[in-house]
Amino acid sequence: MHPSEPSRQKAHPAGLYFIAAAQGAWYFSRYSTQAILVLYLAHVVYAAPSNTAFPGVGALRHLLSWEAQTSNAQALASTTIGLLALCMIPTQIIGGFLSDRFMGRRRGALAGLVFLTLAPLFWAFDTSFILALPCFVIGLSLAVNLFAQVGDLYGDTDPRRADAYQLMSLVQEAAVIIGPTFCGWLAARYGWHEGFAAAGIVMLAGTLAYSLGWRHLPAPAVRSQPRDSGAAPVLLLKTGGQIALLIPILAMIFLCNEQIYDTYLIWGEQHYNRHLSGWVFPASWLMSLDAGVSFVTQIMAIAFWRYYTRHRGAPSEWGQITSFGVLGALAPLVLVYASAWSADPSQISMVWGLVFHFINDLAMATIMPISLALFIRLAPDNAKSMAAAAYALVGRLADIMAGQIGQNLPLWGSIRFWLLHTGIIFIGVVLLLVAKRLYTQESTHPSQV
Template sequence: MNQGDRAFLGHPRGLAYLLFTEAWERFSYYGMQSLLALYLVKHLLQPGQADGLLFFDAFRQLYGGLDGQPLASAIVGTYFASVYVTPILGGLVADRLLGRHRTVLLGALTMMAGHFLMAVQAAFLPALGLLVLGSGLFKGNLASQIGALYGRDDPRRDGAFQLYYLGINIGLIAAPLVIGTLAETRGWHVGFAVAGVGMAIATIIYLAGRRHLPVDERGSRSERRMRMTGQDLRGLLGIILLIPLLAVALLPNNQIFNAYLIWGDAHLELTLGGLRVPTSWLITLDAGLGLTILAGLPFVYRRYARHRPEPGDLAKLTIGSLFATGGMLCLALGSALAGA
């Protein structure tokens, strides 16, 4: 890539296309995710609604006779887990078969089909399958292109990832306000269809910017295979050791889209100016507060560093995980007190 390219806020032009592609993809992804648990509990798993769903009777048996809200939460949890596993497949497809660009495009088209199929009630399970597969093909292969825009020692790299994650948060904040509102006021199928439109926009942006993105390395497998150094192995071991710590933070975070939404819909007084607001807005509230704290943390750590050494990356991950766990414990306490 041309290291002198500073067309987008001092960064390569390709970053703009990757950022806006990701923002629209996250808009569609989190929009659908903010609906899924509520859609299952309030509509699809109501008496008679699941009749005629493709493959659903056999699928239900996997959960040992669960029904209603427990079944809904189990389905949502299975979907979330699958979305985190399939990027491994996406990486293999990109590295060994199609390359990153084709894999991203295939993933985008697959997710778009899944979002639009979610608007067809009978196709619920095939739609979920397409979304899981498409996300696996898309996710890691888009993000990995950011680093390839820069040289190894380019100081702009860290700032590029900060902008990229800002795009993710913008999509997360906007999705419940638009998709959630339409789904809860105009109908579930409308919300799912709008998520499909968001994915279509992401696909168009990606195609428009392909000439500004890193070229796929298309050498033979033997040419591309490199022996891992001792430093690489230590880094890999560190990542493996971080998995339990990150899981502690991810588990309660994902419950924001599952148990928290279901409980909030049933127990919280969701009114603003005398009007009932959509339950999915709880996601926007959570994301907005998180983004505000994220923006303020550098100033907090800078002030802290005046008096004592700034915590390292591992310590910061630990602090964040403890806050995430503490937040979920507070919700558990609130639920228990409300039940009492």
């Protein structure tokens, strides 16, 4: 399918809605299972005196106990989430390569959706629990083709492209709000397996919807690497080095945001007063709360930057990321203050939680899309998809850092734990300011690029 002609059609291509259905199911299932998984690991899988009910988990527990230097169930749960993120770093690169060179984005995305359907269904049964872990990693590594497919629907100058990505972002946020809320309630009310099964059923529906829209989905030709250009590999290598330098720096800035999907759920379960009219809401709902706040802050960020551009001109990508990176570093300080001054550190008011989520999400509403735009801009035309895949690695590396730090929560306590997050984010902002000088110096000497 060729890109649509700009301005000829007011409506979006039909393929967008099939992709949106699949991506909504993906985000519903992913964040539902991730919210349940870290709690399920801590309370059931690693808390059990024997792993005979979970074939293969005993070996995994032994491996993680050696790596984490502890057998604490909570620490092992955080380390497991970090291990999944670590595994996704090479698999995302491999998945992108296979999709670009052999499978194509359409088949690659479908394969990813199938694996993502299998993962929660395997988690719904103790005997197949271990099989879900590789399915989850492989599925996420291939499903990123959906992001590239949205761009394939439009020409480079089609004004509907930006609107399409905004639509996809709203679908994702809605799915993250609904998924952990519904599946978390099921898990708390009826059992963990029911929560996983519901996520699997929704994922199956999304996969079927994607298959039904097959003929409407873009299928660009798979192209081999050009051999007649000596400059292209050099440019690609240099650009790859520039982007690779940004990955760990941005991961440090993303740290607190990614911790929300990891140890924060356990911390919130232990420290927040989650009573509502005599009822205690599940800790997994903290992820839905974050998605709801994020939905609002995204709208605020769009409105702010439109106003800023109209009155002061277009801001630089570097300035946007660094200034809001400083704002993001203040978010964990809210939890430091709440932990230090609350009369009962195990009954912290959810008002402090709302303030924490608002500051973090307001920062991320600018940092995430602008840093993605920066990655895409730095990449040459024949490597835009790889740049998008590299951007996904920022989140994976931040996940790993969050898991490694999270395993120390029982030993460090809340204040030291959240202070470390603030320190790492500030270091990331400083390193980004240093890196900015290198990139801006090169941009003033185009002959050397």
